[in-house]
Amino acid sequence: MPKTAKAHVYKTMPSPVGKLKLVASDDGLAAILWENDDPARVRCNVVAEDKAHPVLVEAERQLTEYFAGKRQTFTVKLDFTGTEFQNKVWRALLAIPFGETRSYGQIARQLGKPSASRAVGAANGKNPISIIAPCHRVIGAGGKLTGFAGGLKAKARLLALEGARP
Secondary structure (H helix, E strand, O other): OOOOOOEEEEEEEOOOOOOEEEEEEOOEEEEEEEOOOOOOOOOOEEEEEOOOOHHHHHHHHHHHHHHOOOOOOOOOOEOOOOOHHHHHHHHHHHOOOOOOOEEHHHHHHHOOOOOOHHHHHHHHHOOOEOOOOOHHHEEOOOOOOOOOOOOHHHHHHHHHHHOOOO
16 A cells, blocks of 8 residues: 655745745654755645644744854754665764764765765755754865755855854
């Protein structure tokens, strides 16, 4: 019997890096999508807007505190959906401390797959929960800012907010 897609609800919020679309299921926050996000990057079965959904309200509160410089870690429940490898990469993102960066190669080595930096990059690009699972903290080996779904200006702004030096 085929697995049915989980139903998601959304709300939008303004931010210093543009309008964000928060998406959740009853299991947790499933996505933070950028204003001009590619619809194929993260696929969610969004069924309705729900400005009062408790997960979305909590995510917006925590993100607002983060943008105001009052929060460095997030506690909202997360509902990642991806392959086993993607989930390992996304969990590794959660371990990057506020204000620090890692290279794709460092994450590949951390996962015990030292030659998988390109696969780490691909998984990083599919990260559905931007900002909270801080893919903006992943940079190129030479310290260069590389691809980011929200754009390199947003990536630079998030790193500056955190005081990170790539």
